[in-house]
Amino acid sequence: MPLVSVLTTCYKRADLLPDTIRSVLASSWEDFEYIIVDDASPDDSFKIALDAAQRDKRVKAYRNDVNLGDYPNRNKAVSLATGKYIKFVDHDDMIYSHGLRVFVESMEKFPTAGFGLSADGDGAHPYPDLLQPNESFHKHYFERELFGRAPGSAIVRLDAFRAVGGFSGRRFIGDAELWFKLAARFPLVRLVRDLTWDRSTGDEKESVMEARNSNNQEVRIQFTFDRILENQFLSSQEKELVIKQYKKELLKAALYKSYKQRSVYPLSHTLSLIKKARLNAGAGA
Numbered sequence: 625m626p627l628v629s630v631l632t633t634c635y636k637r638a639d640l641l642p643d644t645i646r647s648v649l650a651s652s653w654e655d656f657e658y659i660i661v662d663d664a665s666p667d668d669s670f671k672i673a674l675d676a677a678q679r680d681k682r683v684k685a686y687r688n689d690v691n692l693g694d695y696p697n698r699n700k701a702v703s704l705a706t707g708k709y710i711k712f713v714d715h716d717d718m719i720y721s722h723g724l725r726v727f728v729e730s731m732e733k734f735p736t737a738g739f740g741l742s743a744d745g746d747g748a749h750p751y752p753d754l755l756q757p758n759e760s761f762h763k764h765y766f767e768r769e770l771f772g773r774a775p776g777s778a779i780v781r782l783d784a785f786r787a788v789g790g791f792s793g794r795r796f797i798g799d800a801e802l803w804f805k806l807a808a809r810f811p812l813v814r815l816v817r818d819l820t821w822d823r824s825t826g827d828e829k830e831s832v833m834e835a836r837n838s839n840n841q842e843v844r845i846q847f848t849f850d851r852i853l854e855n856q857f858l859s860s861q862e863k864e865l866v867i868k869q870y871k872k873e874l875l876k877a878a879l880y881k882s883y884k885q886r887s888v889y890p891l892s893h894t895l896s897l898i899k900k901a902r903l904n905a906g907a908g909a
Contacts (some may be wrong), residue, residue, distance in 0.1 A: 625863035647718035653725035690784035695793040738784035738810020
């Protein structure tokens with residue numbers, strides 16, 4: 625059984641998938657299986673994956689009969705994994721030759737860790753280091769944001785992923801939601817940054833524009849309020865401090881948008897979303 629399962633979920637990326645595959649196979653860490661799951665792409669993505677599987681026995685290529693979508697396909701890929709750890713490398717990204725070794729060896733240093741995130745250093749400790757759940761949430765809320773990371777920045781112990789139920793599939797919060805669930809139950813390893821190359825494509829721009837629309841803004845604000853108010857590691861006073869700072873950041877951004885648009889709507893709309901989120905979270909007006 626390999627120590628780590630590298631997972632690439634793919635949809636309609638025949639143009640970039642070869643680079644992704646080459647980067648994984650060039651890893652200095654060689655004890656891995658590489659699972660590629662094509663999500664019923666209309667292009668040659670699956671053919672490219674199948675060709676790679678014929679050339680290298682570590683590669684396993686699968687194709688869904690119907691399109692599952694991003695998060696369900698990620699869960700599908702995990703269901704096929706046999707390694708101790710899972711490591712996503714997305715279909716438009718690349719991992720540096722040393723990256724997989726750093727991810728795996730960092731996790732192996734801390735047997736109790738459930739997952740690791742590649743993040744900016746904080747100047748206090750060299751990486752990798754281990755944070756217990758209480759430390760992770762206090763770092764995230766009071767020192768340096770930890771959980772705003774894409775799947776490519778993470779490595780997860782397979783049994784920990786399964787223990788929290790994997791990705792829920794909720795758009796725009798699915799990554800962070802998983803990190804919050806894992807951090808509440810398992811210690812976190814912080815790893816050095818720049819282990820992968822996240823390619824900038826038109827997909828990211830489209831996702832950002834979609835995330836800015838009203839309904840998605842409401843989902844993200846509600847998610848943030850819920851995570852704060854339900855957090856078992858923060859005192860009531862700490863929760864109020866975090867909420868106050870979060871509201872301040874939201875209103876500052878909304879005020880700037882109102883100024884740029886010469887309209888009070890962004891500000892008034894954000895105020896209404898904050899009030900609604902607070903009420904829905906059961907904390908009063």
